[in-house]
Amino acid sequence: MSVPETKELHVDTDAGAVVEIRGxxxxxxxxxxxxxxxxDVAAGEVVCVIGPSxxxxxxxxRCVNQLEVATAxxxxxxxxxxxxxxxxxxxxxxxxxxxxxxxNLFTHQSVLENCTIAQRRVLKRSxxxxxxxxxxxxxxxxxxxxxxxxxxxxxxxxxxxxxIARALSMDPELMLFDEPxxxxxxxxxxxxxxxMRALAEKGMTxxxxxxxxxxxxxxxxxxxxxDDGMIVEQGPPEQVIGAPTHERTRSFLERVLDPTHQHPGDx
Amino acid sequence: MxxxxxxxxxxxxxxxxxxxxxxxxxxxxxxxxxxVAAVVTLFLLIDWERISQSVFNIEAAKDLLPRVPLAFKNxxxxxxxxxxxxxSLGTVLALMKLSSVAPYRWIATAYIEFFRGIPALLVVFxxxxxxxxxxGVRIDSLTLKAALALGLVSAAYIAETLRAGIQAxxxxxxxxxxxxxxxxxxxxxxxxxxQAFRIVLPPMTNEIILLTKDxxxxxxxxxxxxxxxxxxxxRDALVSASGGGTTGLFVAGFGYLCITIPLGLLARWxxxxxxxxxxx
Numbered sequence: 001m002s003v004p005e006t007k008e009l010h011v012d013t014d015a016g017a018v019v020e021i022r023g024x025x026x027x028x029x030x031x032x033x034x035x036x037x038x039x040d041v042a043a044g045e046v047v048c049v050i051g052p053s054x055x056x057x058x059x060x061x062r063c064v065n066q067l068e069v070a071t072a073x074x075x076x077x078x079x080x081x082x083x084x085x086x087x088x089x090x091x092x093x094x095x096x097x098x099x100x101x102x103x104n105l106f107t108h109q110s111v112l113e114n115c116t117i118a119q120r121r122v123l124k125r126s127x128x129x130x131x132x133x134x135x136x137x138x139x140x141x142x143x144x145x146x147x148x149x150x151x152x153x154x155x156x157x158x159x160x161x162x163x164i165a166r167a168l169s170m171d172p173e174l175m176l177f178d179e180p181x182x183x184x185x186x187x188x189x190x191x192x193x194x195x196m197r198a199l200a201e202k203g204m205t206x207x208x209x210x211x212x213x214x215x216x217x218x219x220x221x222x223x224x225x226x227d228d229g230m231i232v233e234q235g236p237p238e239q240v241i242g243a244p245t246h247e248r249t250r251s252f253l254e255r256v257l258d259p260t261h262q263h264p265g266d267x
Numbered sequence: 268m269x270x271x272x273x274x275x276x277x278x279x280x281x282x283x284x285x286x287x288x289x290x291x292x293x294x295x296x297x298x299x300x301x302x303v304a305a306v307v308t309l310f311l312l313i314d315w316e317r318i319s320q321s322v323f324n325i326e327a328a329k330d331l332l333p334r335v336p337l338a339f340k341n342x343x344x345x346x347x348x349x350x351x352x353x354x355s356l357g358t359v360l361a362l363m364k365l366s367s368v369a370p371y372r373w374i375a376t377a378y379i380e381f382f383r384g385i386p387a388l389l390v391v392f393x394x395x396x397x398x399x400x401x402x403g404v405r406i407d408s409l410t411l412k413a414a415l416a417l418g419l420v421s422a423a424y425i426a427e428t429l430r431a432g433i434q435a436x437x438x439x440x441x442x443x444x445x446x447x448x449x450x451x452x453x454x455x456x457x458x459x460x461x462q463a464f465r466i467v468l469p470p471m472t473n474e475i476i477l478l479t480k481d482x483x484x485x486x487x488x489x490x491x492x493x494x495x496x497x498x499x500x501x502r503d504a505l506v507s508a509s510g511g512g513t514t515g516l517f518v519a520g521f522g523y524l525c526i527t528i529p530l531g532l533l534a535r536w537x538x539x540x541x542x543x544x545x546x547x
Contacts (some may be wrong), residue, residue: 067442094448104443108461108541117457118447163443170447 017076018174018205020045026059033059035229036073041174046206048216051226054215055236060226061178064207065089065096072231076080094122097167101179105151105228111138113149114116115166123170123188128243130169135163141195157188161195168199174248175199175209213256217241223250320512326332326506327511331518334500338447341524342496345413345482346526350475352418357425372495383424391416395488409494413485421478430477432467433459464471476527479529497522 003165019041026034034057041047047168049057063075066082066089074083080092115134122249125133130251136143141161145179149161160180167175177196181189193215201221210216216223216237223240225232233240244250276375312459319325352434363375381388392414406412436459443455483498497519504515 042504065446067446090445090448090450096446098443098446100439100443104439106443106458106462107439108465110459118444118449121453121457122448163453166447238357 003201016043016079017041018045019207020074020076021064021075022076024063024075025038025057025071026063027071028067031072031148034070035227036061036201037229037231039224039231039234041205041207043205044203045221046200046204046208046219047224048220049207049209049226050213050216050241050252050256051232052210055226057227061144061176061207061209061226063097065093066175067098072108078114085210094170095173097164097172098174098237099163099175099177099180101182102158103151103160103163103183105162107151108153110147111143111149111151111154111162114151114162115169118166121168123250133171134165134169137168140168140198141165142191155188156184157191159266160184160192164195164199168241172204174205174207177206177210179209179211179213181210211256213241213253225252227252301541305333310384321515323517324325324511327507327514330511331500331504331515334495335518336524337493337498338497338500338519339525341494342479342482342522343526344410344481345417345485345496348410348414348531349417349421349478349482351472353421353425353478354424360422360426361429361433363535364426365433366516370435379423379426382420383427386418388487390420391487392482393403409488409490411483412488417478417481417484420481423472424474424477425471429463429469431470432463435466435470436462465538468534468538468541470529479526479530480523492525504529 012223014063017040021037024034024037025032028141035056035058037060039047039060043179049060051057059068063070063261064074070083071150076082077092078095080087082092084091103260105111109117110130113133116127116130119130119133119180123130135144135147138147141164143158143161143165146154146158146162151162164180180196181192184192189212194210196206196208196215197219201210208216208220218237220237222234223237224234225240225244225246225248232248233246234243240249241253244253318487360375360378363371364379366372366375391413394406394412406415440458440462441454444458445451449457482496484498486502490496497504499520501515501517503517504511505513507515
């Protein structure tokens with residue numbers, strides 16, 4: 001499934017922004033979690049959002065497909081302003097795949113049903129078509145032989161790959177990943193990341209909230225560092241992760257890349 | 268990382284006169300002995316002659332038997348009709364309780380508190396006498412009258428059960444469905460309700476069993492012979508000329524068990540089937 005020549009899609013930023021976020025603010029009660037975010041994601045671009053927990057990364061991602069309703073500002077996805085209350089959000093969500101930290105597979109349905117239910121009910125595909133597409137996507141994530149299994153019979157890594165196949169079965173134009181490997185045992189992380197890498201190589205537009213610095217460095221076109229509800233710095237991975245300019249980015253990366261590291265002042 | 272505990276040979280603890288295990292064995296033996304003694308005493312004290320005459324009289328039970336099938340069928344019909352009304356109304360009430368429109372929630376809460384708090388017998392009475400007069404309607408069908416009365420009561424319980432079941436479905440399931448482009452109604456139908464069904468199955472079984480037994484209350488509506496339920500034939504046998512004393516009550520009770528026990532087994536079977544490997 002590796003198609004190297006589609007890599008050029010990454011450079012093709014003329015296609016316009018898939019996601020345009022302007023002045024996005026989000027408060028939960030009195031606590032402001034997003035304090036004015038501006039961010040664009042171009043077609044075919046892979047953007048990784050990193051930052052300490054509680055920095056608002058997940059909320060930012062959830063505002064893109066309106067799982068969280070923005071307090072102020074606008075979010076435009078594939079040309080539709082999703083923050084407009086009158087917009088048909090279901091129509092936008094059909095084209096935006098989302099992968100959750102906790103997988104969220106439908107626990108009462110088999111793997112195949114998980115991957116076909118939305119195709120049939122939302123896209124009105126026939127059962128035969130939906131199953132063919134689902135099987136193809138399950139094959140992409142290496143689980144074609146588990147189609148009849150129930151989610152509880154799978155490992156966390158397998159469940160997350162099914163979740164990716166489920167999202168891909170809707171033929172999305174944008175994929176959102178909300179810490180997709182954070183709930184996995186360390187030895188299962190690799191399988192999920194390689195599925196995501198293959199997806200990026202095929203030219204999928206991806207917005208990924210992650211703590212996997214190696215993945216961000218290797219796959220991302222751009223890395224965004226967030227702290228305290230704001231974007232502190234962004235740029236190519238070699239710059240943000242390799243040579244961060246801000247003190248907050250540096251201290252975060254030091255903590256993440258070397259968890260046992262202590263500042264002399266901490267002792 | 269904890270290092271394995273050093274294998275130091277501890278000195279053997281001081282032995283009590285009797286080891287705990289031996290003491291437990293003796294204690295268990297004593298319990299069996301008490302049980303056997305109690306059963307034997309009861310067996311000797313009971314006047315079997317009198318029991319077979321006026322408590323459970325085989326002959327009287329045989330006399331009653333021809334009337335049982337109809338009464339059994341009637342009880343089933345009353346239960347099913349009541350449950351149909353209870354489930355329909357209960358579903359509406361549960362959705363009202365989860366509504367974002369506050370007055371709907373208030374109405375549902377008031378309804379539930381009211382019907383959960385008053386005895387079912389009062390409701391049956393009022394459907395027999397007060398309600399038709401108050402509303403100026405005639406309810407001719409006894410089954411409908413009984414089903415309305417018992418359905419209104421059980422709707423209150425069913426509504427609470429359904430609401431709890433719907434709320435017990437994890438939020439992530441709903442978010443996953445919505446993120447795939449399903450509308451909220453579609454999400455409810457394809458994800459929330461099927462999962463809530465499995466959660467509410469055990470309490471719903473309880474509700475049907477309670478309802479089965481509550482159909483015994485409809486005797487206050489005045490029953491024609493063709494409308495007798497199990498309780499009614501059991502109660503009639505109590506004063507029948509053929510004697511047999513309380514035999515009828517035992518027959519009626521056995522009739523209820525023939526409904527409730529299979530119901531429990533069916534629920535367990537459904538639970539196993541729908542629950543197959545689905546909890547995370």
